[in-house]
Amino acid sequence: MDKIADMLVMVKNANLAGKESVVTPYSKYKHAIAQCLLKNGFIKTASKKTGKDGFPALELELIYKGKEPKVTHVERVSRPSRRIYFGTNDIRSVRNGYGLLVLSTPKGVLDGKSARKEQVGGEALFKIW
Secondary structure, three states, X not given: OOHHHHHHHHHHHHHHHXXXXXXXXXXXXXXXXXXXXXXXXXXXXXXXXXOOOOOEEEEEEEXXXXXXXXXXXXXXXXEOOEOOEEOHHHOOOOHHHOOEEEEEEOOEEEEHHHHHHHOOOEEEEEEEO
8 A cells, every 4th residue: 555645645635625634644754745745835734643543643734725725636656666766857847836746855855846956866756736
C-alpha cells in the first residue's frame, strides 16, 4: 500500500467534499510533506494528535477560497513500484506556477522552487494544484 498516496487522496477528497479537516495516520515523513504543503498555502494547519484508537494521527485543516477548494487535483509521480528522480535542471513549474511539485531530497522534503534554489534534486513525490 502507498501511504503517501492515501494521505493525498484523503486531502483531495475531503477538500472537494467541503470538509474542514482530515485525519490520517501519523508518520514523520507524512508530517514533513504536510509542512511543505502548509508552507506553500495548500493547507491551513498540520498537527500531531492522538487518534481514537490511541495511535498518533496527523490532523490537517483545509483551505477554501470562498466555497472553492484550494486542492482540486493531486498527481502521484513516483510510486513504490516505479521511482522517478529529478535533477536540478529537470525541475519545472507545475501548471505555470499555479501548482506545486514536491520532492524528497537529501535536505528533506522540499517543493520544486526551494529544491532549485538549494540546487538539489531528488525523488519527485507528487504534483498538486
